[in-house]
Amino acid sequence: MLNIIWLGLVLGSIIIGAINGTIPAVVNAVTDSAASAVVLALGLIGIMALWLGLMRIAEDAGLIRGLSKLISPVLRFLFPQIPRDHPVFGAMTLNISANVLGLANAATPFGLKAMEELSKLNKTPGTASDSMCMFVAINTGSVQLIPATAIAILASAGDPSPTSIIIPVLIATACATTTGILSAKWFSKMPFFKIKPEHQVRETK
């Protein structure tokens, strides 16, 4: 899927660029984007190091395990493959709570930590497990109590009541997240998406 979309973006922009006469802009975009991707990553390093450092303290203090025990009955039905009380539930909980509270800076590090833990449980390296897909689907649903960015933009355009979008956003985002979860569950049962045995042999070699 990612292969086709990525190829489509690259080839599509060359063809559209040739038709639209925007080739110089496309060429500039290649180098600019490559540089800005690294700037984006560099910006992540500090915040990732900080949060994963704190998380390590919480782990060593037994807090993550405690949190995992507490939350795993709730999350288990979404992630049936993960063993009971596994610490990854702690990282997932922190990620989801940070998202809900709008602490985007903290949400990404916790989410990435959770993905790393999930990859340790993954029996087919290189191919996403059902748990990973479910976790990513929850994250792309973006449940948020207060959509701060959107409110700020409305306010700066002179809206006297930008906070009136809070309830609509909650309803829409709940629908989106439910869709993400249900479709991930549903897709995981489709034969088309079953992990083929030859993957396993080739990838683990």
Added chain:
Amino acid sequence: MDWQMLSASASNWLFLIFIGGIPLIGFLRKVNVFESFVIGAKEGFEIVVRIIPYLVGIVVGVGMFRAAGGFDLIAHWLSPVFHALGFPPELLPFALVRPFSGTAAKGILAEIAHTYGGHSFLAHAAATMMGSTETTFYVIAVYFGAASIRKTRYAIGAGLLADLVGVIMAVVVTHWFYSP
């Protein structure tokens, strides 16, 4: 004090409770807090390094397509279809860009808010979309990068379906709640 200051100070305190509370509890439980911190922080650094190739791939692809005018072209093609379905075509560029680039989506939202007014139906619907969807391709690239995954199976499908429902529901719910 208005809500923005209130919410900012609430999240500041939440942040500080984390920053101060975790090391304190660790110390009380006899953890060598700084050593643990450094070990974890190193891991954070390694994860980011692992993500870079994924990030470069996605950001370059999306950047090229945007620069070529690809999103505008698709919006132009699709707009009669969406108009017929009752979806405001003015919101189409926003909905198309949203899964690919958060910064670009923010820019388009600001543009809509300034063109039609901050309190217009279109601005409110777009802002609701902003809050109910996510930069799916960024999340996919970064999260699967951290796990060194190359075959993403149905994750993109599920993510885009969630975005689609978020976009449609944003318009529907704004119809219910919006009062000029």
